[in-house]
Amino acid sequence: MSDRVLDAAPTPSRKRDPDASRQRILAAATDEFASKGFGDARVDEIARRAGINKRMLYHYFGSKDGLFQAALEEIYETICHAGQALELAAIEPRPGLAKLVDFVWDYYAANPQSITLLNTENLHDARHLRFSVRTQAIHPPFEELIQDLLDRGVAADEFRPDLGAVDLYITIVGLVYYYLSNSATLSVFFGRDLRAPKPLKNWRRHVHETIERLVLKNPGSSAAEIDRGLVRPYK
Amino acid sequence: MSDRVLDAAPTPSRKRDPDASRQRILAAATDEFASKGFGDARVDEIARRAGINKRMLYHYFGSKDGLFQAALEEIYETICHAGQALELAAIEPRPGLAKLVDFVWDYYAANPQSITLLNTENLHDARHLRFSVRTQAIHPPFEELIQDLLDRGVAADEFRPDLGAVDLYITIVGLVYYYLSNSATLSVFFGRDLRAPKPLKNWRRHVHETIERLVLKNPGSSAAEIDRGLVRPYK
DNA sequence: GCTTTTATTCACCGTCTAGTTACTTATGAC
DNA sequence: GTCATAAGTAACTAGACGGTGAATAAAAGC
Structure with a gap:
């Protein structure tokens, strides 16, 4: 025709x-x-x-929106599933805490796309995620996972008794995520390349230290700090 | 015609x-x-x-790009100038630290636009800020400001001697910024409204506590925690 | 083999949008 | 006053962009 x-x-x-x-x-x-x-x-x-x-x-x-939502849902599921595979229950509280920090760091360092996608979704006030039936069925594993870790640490007299699981999680992710997400402007701000291997490694260590000091009942006696001769245990 | x-x-x-x-x-x-x-x-x-x-x-x-750059430069200058007005030098190290945390919290809580603008700039790998002649002339005041605070705290035997000013700054801002920036997706994630007054207040307190524990030489004896009967000083 | 379903392609469109052209008028210097 | 300059307006455009109609071919069901 x-x-x-x-x-x-x-x-x-x-x-x-x-x-x-x-x-x-x-x-x-x-x-x-x-x-x-x-x-x-x-x-x-x-x-x-x-x-x-x-x-x-x-x-x-x-639609373009539908596509964005699908991409976001996939990221969300990936994060949740990775969390479920963590198996923190099997290890002692203190190494468990360190493993949790490593997990968060390794995940976001290896998946910077998650960061920018989540940032975009927050710019849109989470309107895709909020109404996503697909993700509502998934219960994020982190709260129980961490609460159990904390409970065991308290029982062992190693952790503070007054720290919430959600606060701890947000603290860990916040320290990791903010550094990676804003390294571009921070690098300009401080006139040094925060994405170079050395600063990255330093920050990872810093997060470990910050979290230990936050969670441990007796942070002054942190093994790492004793090793470096900075403090001495006072028990 | x-x-x-x-x-x-x-x-x-x-x-x-x-x-x-x-x-x-x-x-x-x-x-x-x-x-x-x-x-x-x-x-x-x-x-x-x-x-x-x-x-x-x-x-x-x-152009649209020029306009974005101008908006960003204004935010950048605002943040720098606000920092300069802080006057930390005049007060004691520990209240100074608390004042710094309050300043960062108050600023970003009151200026959420700064957060989304900075996020957008980071998405663009800081290409506007990096080549901005206007902002390069401004030296951000935070590093020296905080270094001085830390030095005085160390001299008074209150602060750890091994903490860098930049690390401390990024930690404070990270905790504040991440919470505010990602509260929408975090609220979905944890099924509770993190932007309600009570969680907001709680987080502010949590940041204070986290930073004290990070910076103080002897964090177990934090005044706030002694007040709440959680720990007792062991000096 | 025949039919139904569905993955895939091509050609196309209406609208939106950053940026422009051409012109007018207020203001300040002299 | 007048003249140069800068602030302001309205109408316009080229191209990009999200989205679609209709036809086709490969599987799947029978």
């Missing part, structure tokens, strides 16, 4: 693989949203990066 | 006030960028909010 039909006829047409396509779109979207934010992210660019036709993106996710 | 000219002729034409116009544009831009991010911010909306013609915006700031 028209040139359109004739042109469309000899399409090479890739082998079908809906799951893979969906996944490629999602990965490309996560990249694009994480590196540009919502408004500056380009739907055409996501399609190009995913190597699929833009139409598919609307087929699977409905 | 044309209808255009005839239509344009009978303009009401406001009294001239370039400085006020510039300021109104900047304030509107700060609002708009802070609430929507860069890509979702609308130049037309900024002009509308400022009550000026869009053309003026380009007259003063050249």
Whole structure:
């Protein structure tokens, strides 16, 4: 009938693989949203990066907003599942605390996309996450996980008895997340590259120390500090 | 010559006030960028909010990017100047530390725009701030300010001797900033409203406590904790 | 083999948006 | 007063961008 039909006829047409396509779109979207934010992210660019036709993106996710929500939900689930795999219950309170700090640090250092995606969602007042039925079904494991760790530490007379699990979690993540999220402006501010290996390593150590001092009943006697001869145990 | 000219002729034409116009544009831009991010911010909306013609915006700031940069530079200067006005040198180390925490908390709690603007700039890898000649001339006061505070605290045998000023600053701001910046997603995460007055007050107290424990040589004897009967001084 | 379903492609569109052109008028210097 | 300059306005545009209609081909069901 028209040139359109004739042109469309000899399409090479890739082998079908809906799951893979969906996944490629999602990965490309996560990249694009994480590196540009919502408004500056380009739907055409996501399609190009995913190597699929833009139409598919609307087929699977409905809209740019739907796509952002899907990317965010995936990140949210990843974080929750990683937390569940932590298995803190099996180890002693103090090394458990250190392991928790390492986990948070390693996760966000390895997944900076999570940070920018979460920042974007906070800019939008969490309106995607708040109304997401998919994520509401997932109970974040952190509160119980940490409460148990704290309880055991208190029982062993090592931890303070008056610290809440949520406060501790936010403290750990805050120290890790803020440093990584704002290292660009902080580096300008202080005139040094905070993302160089040495400052990064230093900050990781600093977070460990800060958290120990916050949680331990008797922080002055922190093993690390005794080793460095800075304090001496007074028991 | 044309209808255009005839239509344009009978303009009401406001009294001239370039400085006020510039300021109104900047304030509107700060609002708009802070609430929507860069890509979702609308130049037309900024002009509308400022009550000026869009053309003026380009007259003063050249482009959307130029406008964002100007808004950011203003925030940066505001933060620096506020820091300079702190006058920590005049007071004792321990109340000085508490005053510093209060200052950071009060500033970001009262200026949430600073947070979202800085987040947006970090998303862009600080490319506006990095090349801003205007802000490079301003030396941020925090490092020396805090170093002096720490030095005096160490001399008085109250503070740890091995804590860097930059680490301390980032710790304080991190705890404050992360909580405020991410309260929306954190509230969903933990199923409670972290922006309600009570949690906010609690977090402020928590930051004070965390910082005291981090900085004090002898954190177990924190006055606040002694008051609450949680610990007893062991000197 | 035939039908139904669904993944995929191509061509296309209406609107929105940063930025501009062309012009007017207030203000201050002389 | 007048003249240069800067502040201000309205109308306009080129292109980008999110989103869609319709046709097609590959699987899946029978």
